[in-house]
Amino acid sequence: MLLLLVAMTGVAPISLYMLVPALPELARVFGRDISIAQMTVSLYMVGLAFSQLIMGPLSDRFGRRPVLLAGLCLMVLAGVGSIFAETLPQLIAARFFQALGGATGMVMSRAIIRDLYPRDRVGAMISLVIAVMMIAQMLSPLAGGLLETGLGWRAILYVITAASLAVIVGIAVLLPETRRVSDNVSGAGFVADVKVLTGSRAFIGYLLCYVIASWIIFTFAGGGPYVVVTQMGRTSAEYGAWFATSGLAYLLGNLCCVRFAPRRSIEHLIWFGLTLQLGGALLNVVWGLTGLNQQPAWLFLTHMIVMFGNAFVMSNSAAGALSIRPQSAGSASGMMGFLQMGLGALCSQFGAWLGGNFATPVPLNIALVVLSCGCAACMVLLVPRGGAVATEELIEKVEEEDTGLL
Structure with missing residues (x-):
């Protein structure tokens, strides 16, 4: 399987x-x-x-x-x-x-x-x-x-x-x-499923947390080549080698998530990832303001922290969104993928603009900090406290409301 x-x-x-x-x-x-x-x-x-x-x-x-x-x-x-x-x-x-x-x-x-x-x-x-x-x-x-x-x-x-x-x-x-x-x-079909899903604050919170976390990847991928090649004067081959470290960190993050998941709740894992994601992004801003970020090692080795945490955020926020209404998991997954890929292309263009129109990587790093804060805000403002219990109760409430509407 x-x-x-x-x-x-x-x-x-x-x-x-x-x-x-x-x-x-x-x-x-x-x-x-x-x-x-x-x-x-x-x-x-x-x-x-x-x-x-x-x-x-x-x-x-x-x-x-x-x-x-x-x-x-x-x-x-x-x-x-x-x-x-x-x-x-x-x-x-x-x-x-x-x-x-x-x-x-x-x-x-x-x-x-x-x-x-x-x-x-x-x-x-x-x-x-x-x-x-x-x-x-x-x-x-x-x-x-x-x-x-x-x-x-x-x-x-x-x-x-x-x-x-x-x-x-x-x-x-x-x-x-x-x-x-x-x-x-599934009930009255796609329209009813979307209405119920979008009426759930928890679903919107998990969905946006997942999507915004994915935008971090697209934004950095769009601006990274301009930062390394244009601003730092390195070769495209060197950029490719450094960029591979981001993929390695993301891979290791997912493997660690598999190991830790049986002992921690979805919400705990998301917050662990958010802490690393925001901390790494803030460090890159500090390196940029002090001038250290003109070396690829400072940029990418710190970005590995961001990507390691990003793996925890994306996989577990996806799990939370899919679990709000399990019988509509297909619709929920489709909405996640559409927003991730559709708007991710715009984030990639935005990242390229930040990398190509400034002399330092600081604007690109600030954009990653803002996106990381957006992920955290979704969890704080939209997802109920209490984790899995609150979410499972919300499932029953949403299903009762859906039955009443139909």
């Missing part, structure tokens, strides 16, 4: 990163500007965002398994189309539909975890899936570069399509329907 969850979660983002090293070759082969070739990535991210908003509610109504198989079948068909694309617009369109189908696995894995595990284990399982997936995701650009160099850029598309097909076979053979039969039709 763990391998299936990792495979269905990772097939879409790994497919995204595998093609990135081949973008210059795509521009050369099709005789287009690199910015046009970049649309194979940017529109792919748009597809990931909107698909999650659609597939999540569909899985609440029709079940996880049929929606998951249908989405991944679309990914395979779009993969075949990308292989035989003769123009760059055709390839861009095929990649967009690939993302629409592949995102099904991302949104469904969170819902399936909530179906299978009690509330206090959801965060640990999400962390475990992310930790394993991170390893594959960090290696995917290297694999894409080797394939493009040795066999040509279309070899990447062949591998992506074959991997998608393998995931479908694994799901068809090994994955049962995890949605309870009695819950397959």
Whole structure:
């Protein structure tokens, strides 16, 4: 089950990163500007965002398994189309539909975890899936570069399509329907689910905490290259090596979350992560104001603290949001993914603006402090005190109100 969850979660983002090293070759082969070739990535991210908003509610109504198989079948068909694309617009369109189908696995894995595990284990399982997936995701650009160099850029598309097909076979053979039969039709549908979920302060608090924490990653990723290459005068290769430390810290954070989760509540783990996240961000501002942040080591080694804490915040706030109304876990997961990916792209652009228009990394670091404070504010102002007990009582209250409305 763990391998299936990792495979269905990772097939879409790994497919995204595998093609990135081949973008210059795509521009050369099709005789287009690199910015046009970049649309194979940017529109792919748009597809990931909107698909999650659609597939999540569909899985609440029709079940996880049929929606998951249908989405991944679309990914395979779009993969075949990308292989035989003769123009760059055709390839861009095929990649967009690939993302629409592949995102099904991302949104469904969170819902399936909530179906299978009690509330206090959801965060640990999400962390475990992310930790394993991170390893594959960090290696995917290297694999894409080797394939493009040795066999040509279309070899990447062949591998992506074959991997998608393998995931479908694994799901068809090994994955049962995890949605309870009695819950397959969720009340009055998506609109009613959204109304009830958004009417819960706890859900909004966990949701915003998760989404804002993810924006920290996007903002730093957007501004980091400009800070290291433009402001510090280092090479792109050196930036890539330093940026890998952020991924390593995030991976270690998820592994530690798996270890600590059985002995601590979701709320305790979130606050532990928030403390590290805010503390690391504040330290980076201090280094910047004292001039130490002009060395990559000061910037990234401190940012590792931020990313280590970020892993605790994201996995456990996701667990809290999914547990407010378990029978609507698909809709909740879809909303999380849509806000994360959709607005994350804007945060990446904002981070790039901060890195490219200032002479020091201080503005970028201040933005991370503000986002960290936003995560903490969501927990303080919106999530009830008392942790799991208060949230479980809220579930019953919300269900009673929903029944009365219907």
